[in-house]
Amino acid sequence: xxxxxxxxxxxxxxxxxxxxxxxxxxxxxxxxxxxxxxxSLDLHRRAGIGVAAVSADRTHLVEVLDxxxxxxxxxxxxxxxxxxRGLRRGDDD
Numbered sequence: 001x002x003x004x005x006x007x008x009x010x011x012x013x014x015x016x017x018x019x020x021x022x023x024x025x026x027x028x029x030x031x032x033x034x035x036x037x038x039x040s041l042d043l044h045r046r047a048g049i050g051v052a053a054v055s056a057d058r059t060h061l062v063e064v065l066d067x068x069x070x071x072x073x074x075x076x077x078x079x080x081x082x083x084x085r086g087l088r089r090g091d092d093d
Contacts (some may be wrong), residue, residue, distance in 0.1 A: 001084065003050075003082070007019055038057065049072070
């Protein structure tokens, strides 16, 4: 899953990182998923966050990604512009 985020009144990359870092950490902790800042690295007010998870059960994986999206969308200091999701199976080529 990839989130495109608009940050509030951010004037430096340092300030941006102080907002994005806790979101990434919470995604990792709450959902046992891989998460990282992946896009708009040089822009002050935009951020891309990527999340990856693996599960043997597709339904469980969808529930985890839905919950992750709700968590990010519920953060008052940011605006979630979009969430793009891609699901793959082990035999997809």
